[in-house]
Amino acid sequence: MRAITISGFGAEPELSDVSQPSPGPGEILVRLQAAGYNPVDLKIADGMLKDAVDHRFPLVLGSDGAGVVEAVGPGVTRYRPGDQVYGQFQHPDRGLGSYAEYAVAAEDGPVAAMPAGMIPEQAAALPTPATTAAELVETARVDVGTVVLVVGATGGVGEFAVQLAADQGAHVIATAAPGTAAALERLGAAETVDYATGSVPEQVIAAHPDGVDAILDMVTPTSGIEALANLVRPGGTIVSTIFALNPDALAARQITAVNLANRATPERLAAIADMVDASLIRARIERQVPLDEVPAALAAARRGEARGKTVFRI
Ligand SMILES: NC(=O)c1ccc[n+]([C@@H]2O[C@H](COP(=O)([O-])OP(=O)(O)OC[C@H]3O[C@@H](n4cnc5c(N)ncnc54)[C@H](OP(=O)(O)O)[C@@H]3O)[C@@H](O)[C@H]2O)c1
Numbered sequence: 299m300r301a302i303t304i305s306g307f308g309a310e311p312e313l314s315d316v317s318q319p320s321p322g323p324g325e326i327l328v329r330l331q332a333a334g335y336n337p338v339d340l341k342i343a344d345g346m347l348k349d350a351v352d353h354r355f356p357l358v359l360g361s362d363g364a365g366v367v368e369a370v371g372p373g374v375t376r377y378r379p380g381d382q383v384y385g386q387f388q389h390p391d392r393g394l395g396s397y398a399e400y401a402v403a404a405e406d407g408p409v410a411a412m413p414a415g416m417i418p419e420q421a422a423a424l425p426t427p428a429t430t431a432a433e434l435v436e437t438a439r440v441d442v443g444t445v446v447l448v449v450g451a452t453g454g455v456g457e458f459a460v461q462l463a464a465d466q467g468a469h470v471i472a473t474a475a476p477g478t479a480a481a482l483e484r485l486g487a488a489e490t491v492d493y494a495t496g497s498v499p500e501q502v503i504a505a506h507p508d509g510v511d512a513i514l515d516m517v518t519p520t521s522g523i524e525a526l527a528n529l530v531r532p533g534g535t536i537v538s539t540i541f542a543l544n545p546d547a548l549a550a551r552q553i554t555a556v557n558l559a560n561r562a563t564p565e566r567l568a569a570i571a572d573m574v575d576a577s578l579i580r581a582r583i584e585r586q587v588p589l590d591e592v593p594a595a596l597a598a599a600r601r602g603e604a605r606g607k608t609v610f611r612i
Pocket of ligand 1: 336337338341426427430449450451452453454455456473474475493516517538539540558559560561604605606
């Protein structure tokens, strides 16, 4: 099968021909129609998980995808060939991922029926960003009237965090690059702050002298997180998707700090599908790239030239 692989950590991704996987007991084989790019895909290619899990090379990159069940392994009861599914398909220990014509998933793993009426390219944009955003909003106990700052709101995770927090009835402050404020307001942001031209903490405290109840942060490194955490009122919560927080230090100020490691579940994916069906959230796709152009698209992403969500057509 055709797939985008790397021959070792840090190697250039390339289009190659690798063996098609077969589903083991309790697994489904999925003929993927689309894969979603996430920044973590390149981090894994660079060895982020090398001390945590085994990797087999050539390693097919990618986690998120959507497609059609081609075959099922022994004992599978939830799915049948022909079912449309979406989810996460990463198995570094088997050299398998989602930038490929075929992938496998455990039937009770992070997969679910694809949202009805949704095309695979849109479904592939959902799994990691939308489930992470849902977990962020839940972790920060975002509710009606919560004043929540989303930092990195223009990104894959951030756009869903804005939508989900707004759906809960929160007052959402979103970081916006010049020209992106209107789009974020359409997604539900009540206010935007321009991160490109000014200090986010200074802008937020000027508009909210009492601070905010929660911060969902996708981009701020440890060196800058203290200034943001100072915005959180005692009793509030700050969550980082890039492990920038020191929870013990903030606990002393009655602030709950969480470095979130998302674990997508079938239930969470099914709930996301329902929200998409109900038009409560939507994926905004910036570009669709055919499989043979993925290496160039990944190189552009590395150079920071790929604003907005990228989906690969398989
Ligand atoms: N822990 C977990 O379970 C988990 C799960 C999902 C994602 N993540 C991580 O979370 C991060 C975000 O993921 P993503 O998919 O949302 O990435 P993304 O799509 O690349 O989004 C990042 C966004 O942040 C914006 N940004 C850059 N610098 C900023 C700043 N100083 N202030 C405010 N916004 C800024 C970027 O805008 P520009 O385009 O203008 O630079 C971009 O829109 C990644 O590091 C990813 O690996 C972790």
